[in-house]
Amino acid sequence: MVKDEFVIFYILVLLITLFILHIIGFRINKKYRIINSDLLFIVFIGNILNILIVFEFIFINFYEFFLINYIYIYIVYNLFFYCYLQFFNMSDTARRIKILIDMYQKKENSFYKPHYINNSEIIRYRLTRLLDLKQLKIIESKYYLSSKILLHICLCLLILRRLLGIKN
Amino acid sequence: MVTILVGILFYLVFFFISIIIWNFYKPKGEIKPLLISLIISFIFIYLFNIIKNYYFYNVNIIYSNTLSIILYMAITTAYILTFPAINILIPSFKILTIINTKGPLKSEEIIEYFSASELIDSRIEMLKNDGLFDNNSYNNIGVLGKIIAIIFIIYRKILGASIGKG
Numbered sequence: 001m002v003k004d005e006f007v008i009f010y011i012l013v014l015l016i017t018l019f020i021l022h023i024i025g026f027r028i029n030k031k032y033r034i035i036n037s038d039l040l041f042i043v044f045i046g047n048i049l050n051i052l053i054v055f056e057f058i059f060i061n062f063y064e065f066f067l068i069n070y071i072y073i074y075i076v077y078n079l080f081f082y083c084y085l086q087f088f089n090m091s092d093t094a095r096r097i098k099i100l101i102d103m104y105q106k107k108e109n110s111f112y113k114p115h116y117i118n119n120s121e122i123i124r125y126r127l128t129r130l131l132d133l134k135q136l137k138i139i140e141s142k143y144y145l146s147s148k149i150l151l152h153i154c155l156c157l158l159i160l161r162r163l164l165g166i167k168n
Numbered sequence: 169m170v171t172i173l174v175g176i177l178f179y180l181v182f183f184f185i186s187i188i189i190w191n192f193y194k195p196k197g198e199i200k201p202l203l204i205s206l207i208i209s210f211i212f213i214y215l216f217n218i219i220k221n222y223y224f225y226n227v228n229i230i231y232s233n234t235l236s237i238i239l240y241m242a243i244t245t246a247y248i249l250t251f252p253a254i255n256i257l258i259p260s261f262k263i264l265t266i267i268n269t270k271g272p273l274k275s276e277e278i279i280e281y282f283s284a285s286e287l288i289d290s291r292i293e294m295l296k297n298d299g300l301f302d303n304n305s306y307n308n309i310g311v312l313g314k315i316i317a318i319i320f321i322i323y324r325k326i327l328g329a330s331i332g333k334g
Binding site: 007076082121141145165 | 171186187191194232234235238239242243245246249250252253254255257259260263264267272273274275278282283287288294300308309316317318320323324327331333
């Protein structure tokens with residue numbers, strides 16, 4: 001029977017590697033812009049590790065894990081990877097985090113004027129991100145849907161919203 | 169396999185509790201109700217282990233409780249981090265649904281669908297409801313708010329990125 005500690009250690013190593021690779025890769029990508037979208041860049045890094053897990057299982061299997069152990073590792077790693085992606089996303093675009101940081105740094109206009117963040121700036125930034133993520137395309141200054149992946153995710157979240165009885 | 173199923177079961181308890189809380193109490197904030205769901209589900213896990221050890225100790229099912237709890241924590245964290253997008257239709261998703269229903273639009277036309285109160289005031293109100301302001305005023309953030317701000321400032325510094333645009 002495989003010891004729990006080995007499985008936990010394996011997942012920890014994967015998550016620390018993800019974090020370190022992202023820090024190094026983010027700085028390189030910022031300079032050379034290999035991948036245009038920061039979010040797609042994390043997905044790229046995360047999937048490199050996904051491939052490494054499969055590679056390690058087939059060719060090395062250092063801890064002599066069973067297939068079910070790898071399935072477990074794969075699920076847990078990808079869940080925490082998704083959490084990290086969301087955390088990064090929050091640090092980039094969450095308005096509540098932006099407000100808290102501005103208030104903490106006591107920036108001028110932060111809390112006395114709640115409208116200090118420009119509406120159009122917020123929306124334009126999101127439009128750019130959706131273009132980078134290839135969810136939108138722009139033709140003659142009009143925005144068109146180019147993929148429905150995020151739209152389908154949005155619809156799933158709306159179903160979940162109904163389940164929770166949220167109406168606002 | 170049982171480890172994975174037990175982990176999912178633990179999460180379903182958390183999810184079921186959050187459904188009850190949101191349907192019956194309709195909370196305004198997010199942090200406190202999620203925290204309550206988390207605490208109740210941990211109590212369930214604790215009771216589950218007591219019942220299993222005292223009454224079903226002779227049942228020969230091989231699974232790891234530690235790994236189940238780790239899986240439960242992973243799913244729950246993923247759910248909690250997705251929750252803001254569930255609770256309020258985030259601007260990116262709203263943009264996609266607007267274009268999907270209204271057809272191709274110019275950026276100025278899309279911006280018209282968003283009001284300042286929707287984008288900023290509602291978020292300030294939510295921060296207040298979650299108790300992140302000191303003494304319930306809008307003038308100062310509380311200890312938890314400061315901790316959250318510091319975590320994100322340090323994270324962006326480690327990444328070598330400027331503070332997010334919000």
